[in-house]
Each structure stands twice: as structure tokens, then as C-alpha cells.
Amino acid sequence: MAMTGKAGMYFNETHDAFRESVRRFVDREINPFMDEWEESSVPLHPLLKKMGDLGFLGIRYDSQYGGQGLDYWFDTVFLEELGHIHGLGVSTAIVVQTHLATPSIDMFGSPWLKEKYLKPAIAGDVVTALAVTEPGAGSDVFAIASKAVRKGDHYVLNGSKTYITNGTQADFLTLLAKTSDESGYHSFSLFVVPTDLPGFVISKKLDKLGLRSSDTAELFFDDVRIPxxxxxxxxxxxxxxxxxxxxxxxxxxxxGTYVCVQDMIDMTVDYIRQRIVFGKPLLSRQVLRHRLVGWVTEAECLKHLTYHIVRMKMAGLDVTREVSMGKLVGGQLFRRVADGCLQMFGGMGFMNETPISRYYRDGRILSIGGGADEVMCEILARLEGY
Ligand SMILES: Cc1cc2nc3c(=O)[nH]c(=O)nc-3n(C[C@H](O)[C@H](O)[C@H](O)COP(=O)(O)OP(=O)(O)OC[C@H]3O[C@@H](n4cnc5c(N)ncnc54)[C@H](O)[C@@H]3O)c2cc1C
Incomplete structure (x- = not known):
């Protein structure tokens, strides 16, 4: 996506230089290996170490713990560039480290926890995962049954988690468990759970429709003693x-959604510009050109909702409403564009040699993971007072 010109209203030369370094990393250290990693999962320790060395894993975090201490615009630049990765599996694995497993340690953790766990996560010395979902608790997080019972200076954890991204490679999990039999929102606690504790078991590496370069696991906890x-x-x-x-x-x-949507459109336009059907390039068909600009328009709307959210975050405002809207429309847009672009590629789009087939499979998760579309709608309906 062209970020020059109008992008200058939001990003300065320092952002541009940072963007360039992330883009170079994606082009050299990730995209050439995507096909291989789709076969066997990305090896996260070496990849995250390289990213940690470049300062990519702690963009907003405190410099005391090795972070860059930068703002949400830099964070957005980083996430936009991850959108150019040829598939969503590796960006998902990276974002688990930066935006799923570590924010609560940064926001609510003690200085000791930050020194012991956040610092190595920022440095890329460890791999992290977020363990919330359970076989009986996905959309309904409140239904979590894993239980951590306080016994002296430890909690004893029993239960299981499923669909955990990075689960087979993680050195620690940020894990939500019940700590009280009371009902209500105040009966849960969040823990950092090192995966070398006795009683931690990786029950299964799961086989998935998409995100095949990321590993997803089912985990089991049998009397795991958490300090x-x-x-x-x-x-x-x-x-x-x-x-x-x-x-x-x-x-x-x-x-990543609006950037990748534009990438899918660009690769489709390149293809249908040269694909001759009924004696003419497919791109000459008005119906296709109109469909394409409709998607470009929607991606532009999502980008500006995102920039609005960034401004709200910079002003310290609650973004739950706007983020829920963005997630809802972003997932649906991505899936519609992946499907529509695949259609324009015809049989070639159905072949695994064409990246669009991977985007089509990978994009399906966007309306399920991290809160399904219907969960976003529930949040929005509540906030709108319906
Ligand atoms: C590839 C992958 C990676 C994941 N990574 C992680 C991870 O790293 N850590 C983690 O903790 N979890 C992870 N998850 C779990 C993910 O967040 C859950 O799958 C998601 O929250 C949905 O929960 P569920 O699968 O149990 O679906 P369910 O809760 O069983 O819901 C099924 C469907 O019902 C619909 N639905 C839900 N609520 C409502 C409602 N109120 N009204 C109408 N319809 C509704 C939705 O369409 C939903 O898709 C991952 C999942 C996948 C597939």
C-alpha cells in the first residue's frame, strides 16, 4: 500500500525509516521462508531473537525492560508491515508475543515479573503464548474451568486449554484461571506460567484449515505449582x-487487514490485467473493476477507523467500541476480498501455488479468533444500549 503523500499527514521520517526496517525484515527474513514454514510451522526462537535484536518486540514498552518506549503510531507502522507477510500464520505468531501474551504483564505486572518475563520476551530470548480458551470456554470466557488453588506460597493449577497459538514452542504462558468458587467477575486471576514446570503437558499439536505456519496446541495442567x-x-x-x-x-x-486486503487486490489486478478471456484482458470488464474499487474503498475506511483509534489511544480514551467495530468489519472485509479475488483468478486461484488460496484459508480465522463476529456484535449492542 502506498504510504507516501497523504500518509505524510500521519507519519514522519522517523516512522518511514522504522517502516523501511520492518519491511526489509519481512522481505528478507520471513517471506522467502513462508512456503517451508507452512509445511512445518515457523521456528519461533530464532525468528523472535532476530526481531528482538532489532527492537521490534517491545515497541511501546518501557526502556527499563528493553522496550523502545515509542507510541501507538510506531506500533501501527509495525503491524501494517506485518500485513505484507505472504500468509497470516507468522504474523499471528509474532503478534501473540507482542499484543496477546505481554500487554497484561506490562500494564499490571510487578517490577519483578517485568524483569523476569517481560524483558526476555522483548529481547526475543523466550517465546510466549496466551492461554485463555478451554474446551468448554471460548466465546464465553466466563465459563473457564481451569482452577488455581492457593496453597501457601504457590497456586496449584489443574485444567486444560485449547487452540493455543505458539503452544508447542512457548517458554511461558499468560494464563487465565479461576481462583475462587464464587461466581462473578472477581473470581479469576491471570498468571505467568513457565512451561518447564512439572505437570505441564502439551497434549496435542492441532491440525488446521489455515494459519499452517503457526503452531496451535491443546495443553494440560496436572497439579502445576505456580509461585x-x-x-x-x-x-x-x-x-x-x-x-x-x-x-x-x-x-x-x-x-494487517487493510494492508493485506490491498495486497490481495494488487496481485489480482496484476493477474487479470494480463489474463485474456473472450479476447480481452479480464480487467477491462467493468463489473470486475467496480468490485475492486469497492473493496479499495472499504479498506480505506478501515484504515481511517484504525487511525482514529490510534488518535483515541494517544488521548488515553477507551477504544472498546471502535476496536470491536474494526475487528467486525475487518474480518468480514478480508474474507470477502479473499473469496472475490480467488474468483477472479479462476482455477489458478484454487491452486496452492497462488498466494490467494492461502489468504482465503487464513482469513477465515479473523471472524472467529480473539472474539468471534457475534461476540463483537454483542459488545457493540451492549455499548449502544440495545
Ligand atoms: C487458529 C486459532 C488460534 C487461536 N489462538 C488462541 C490463543 O492463542 N489463545 C487463546 O486463548 N485462544 C485462542 N484461540 C481461541 C479463539 O479465541 C476461540 O476459538 C474463539 O474465541 C471462539 O471460541 P470457540 O472456538 O470456543 O467457539 P464457541 O464459543 O463454541 O462459539 C462458536 C460460534 O458461535 C457463535 N457465537 C458465539 N457467541 C455467540 C452469541 N452470543 N450469539 C450468536 N452466536 C454466537 C460464533 O460464530 C462462534 O464462532 C484460537 C482459535 C483458533 C481457531
């Missing part, structure tokens, strides 16, 4: 902390 100091913030506040962390996760899907 009390590994609790993030106050006991009983974990559900609230996780709802705040979700805003970072959902925001992180937006920039």
Missing part, C-alpha cells in the same frame, strides 16, 4: 485484566 509472585496484579482481577488485554489483541488485527 505466588507469578500472579499478574491482584488476585480476583484477572478477568478484568484479560478484557483489557483483548483490546490490544483486537487492535493488532486491524492494520
Amino acid at each position: 505466588v509472585e507469578n500472579r499478574i496484579g491482584e488476585e480476583g482481577e484477572g478477568f478484568i485484566y484479560q478484557m483489557k488485554q483483548f483490546q490490544h489483541e483486537r487492535f493488532a488485527t486491524l492494520p
